[in-house]
Amino acid sequence: MKQFPDSPHAPAETRGWPPISVIMPVLNEERHLREAVDMVLAQHYPGEIEVVLAVGPSHDRTQEVADAIAAADRRVTVVPNPTGRTPNALNAAIAASRNGIVARVDGHAMLPPDYLRIAVETLAETGADNVGGVMAAEGVSPFEQAVACAMTSKIGVGAAAFHVGGTAGPADTVYLGVFRRAALDRVGGYDEHFQRAQDWEMNHRIRQSGGLVWFQPRMRVSYRPRPNVRALAKQYFHYGRWRRVVARTHEGTINLRYLAPPAAVLAMILGLVVSPFLPLALIVPGGYAVAIVAGSALTGSHLPLPARLRLPLVYATMHCSWGWGFLTSPRKLARPPGS
Secondary structure, X not given: OOOOOOOOOOOHHHOOOOOEEEEEEEOOOOOOHHHHHHHHHOOOOOOOEEEEEEEOOOOOOHXXXXXXXXXXXXXXXXXXXXXXXXXXXXXXXXXHOOOOEEEEOXXXXXXXXXXXXXXXXXXXXHOOOEEEEEEEEOOOOHHHHHHHHHHOOHHHHOOOHHHHOOOOEEOOOOEEEEEEHHHHHHHOOOOOOOOOOHHHHHHHHHHHXXXXXXXXXXXXXXXXXXXXXXXXXXXXHHHHHHHHHHHHHOOOOOOHHHHHHHHHHHHHHHHHHHOOOOHHHHHHHHHHHHHHHHHHHHHOOOOOHHHHHHHHHHHHHHHHHHHHHHHOOOHHHOOOOOO
């Protein structure tokens, strides 16, 4: 592995392995926070690790859990995030961190033990400014299992490597991310205007500034999907809404893959509206329904029957919610000029 600059006071066994700051935006994570932090601190990484928790105004005991973790381990620091918004939390945690490598981890993410080691090796080998891997959705209930299947299939989320996997190489964006602090400083951190899609938006700015974003499939992070239709629809509605804001802010960042869900939603609405006068128009929503059922049979054959039965509903919820969010995204959400 290529060497990073060392502190002359570092123990011999850690030299060549830079200290890492792990930043975690935390809100309503009482159930998962302790396990997530334990997985970070138990990393098989030879260098030093610090964890900075940016805690928002939660409705559960998240603040108490975070404070107890910090009191028990000097490697953990807690900082406030009064807004409760993710980009604000990330910037607050970055400001409170000390090290030249900054790893973003969510409060419910479950890191494999070699995650940080692989990240640092990849940063050194590629010269990238940000490296990240696969968002490995794993469900427990039948509905969660169906969502996990959809989130790792091209029918559900397109061909994005951080969802469906692929070979290592340059990427538009990656899941979470392990950054060089110099890159974060260069682009000014996360844009706090973006309530969603802030990762995609910042990775775009890193690439526009001449930096490299690298996908590393060996970095797999377990992710718990939403547990019901309502939560899933809300998640994907906001994904679509804020992806439209990114498109308005950065011209040329939308391609046909992103336009497919809103186009499908428009076509189905039009088909239903005109069907009383032109019954053949029902071919559009009917064709979509047939395609989703067929796609579910193809991609969900490995699932238990209860999850398989839910898969068409999951696909339709993801597509329609994302598409409707994109179509109805108000212009007032656009980033104010000069801000």
